[in-house]
Amino acid sequence: MEFPRELLTHLQAAEKVVVFTGAGASAESGIPTFRDALTGLWENFDPMALATPQAFDENPPFVWGWYEWRRALVANCEPNPAHYAIAEMQNYLSSLVVVTQNVDDLHERAGAKDIVRLHGSMHHPYCRDCHLPYTLGPVTQGGGEEVPPPQCPQCQGLVRPGVVWFGESLPSDAWERALEEAAQCDVLLSVGTSSVVYPAADIPRLAKEQGACLVQVNPDETGLEPFLDFSLQGPAGEILPALVEAAYEPA
Ligand code: OAD
DSSP: OOOOHHHHHHHHHOSEEEEEEOTHHHHTTTOOOSSSTTTOHHHHSOHHHHSSHHHHHHOHHHHHHHHHHHHHHHHTOOOOHHHHHHHHHGGGOSEEEEEEOOOSSHHHHHTOOOEEETTBOTTOOEETTTOOBOOOOOOOOOSOOOOOOOBOTTTOOBEEOSBOOTTSOOOHHHHHHHHHHHHHOSEEEEESOOOOSTTTTHHHHHHHHTTOEEEEEOSSOOTTGGGOSEEEOSOHHHHHHHHHHHHHOOO
């Protein structure tokens, strides 16, 4: 695979890199994205019935069961070469921060050390009422049936998934860190995101405005095209390992 010389030079000279990831980074692990035609989760499920606080209030077992189904799916998947290539880049940079919209744990399972989670984590639920974190047991079902959520051991409130839903604010510490890293990085790689969900989708554009070289890895076009320095069209699991090798491990 050939890459523009100028892109490799940018990566070799970079001290700080931010990798901004979306569902496409986990696609080759077998986890469906949200908006891809036919296979996207939001093509087959109504986000307003599953990913809003109102949906959880109205039908907790339906929403909890859907997240348990997704947790079971993720438990049966492995990181793919894109996750490993991102973790590998840590060896060649003084700072590599993964700013992710994904709620799975595949970046950490691949060895990424510094992960900023803009949309929370499916593995860290908490009480809807008193916000006490709740420790999940092993996945017990994966068939998509309704499952009553656990109760909070402290206040008996309902435990909710630890993800950010539509209409909710992003966790402020994660958001502030993402802004800070976007402002300081030399290169931002936007990997596998349609870049349509705000405010997360502002991060690559803000990095570019503050001087970063902006690179996209995606088989399709996204809303980010006007801002890009380099567009690498194709699956992240093929492009990222080749890019890391070309930039940092040339023969
Ligand atoms: P989307 O489903 O909107 O976009 C996935 C992107 O991945 C698309 O641009 C695809 O072209 C691309 N893609 C598919 N396969 C790929 C591959 N093998 N390699 C690289 N790219 C690939 O997912 P997100 O952008 O992550 O929010 O969606 C953003 C947010 O919308 C999610 O975090 C979620 C959702 O509603 C919440 O749950 C709050």
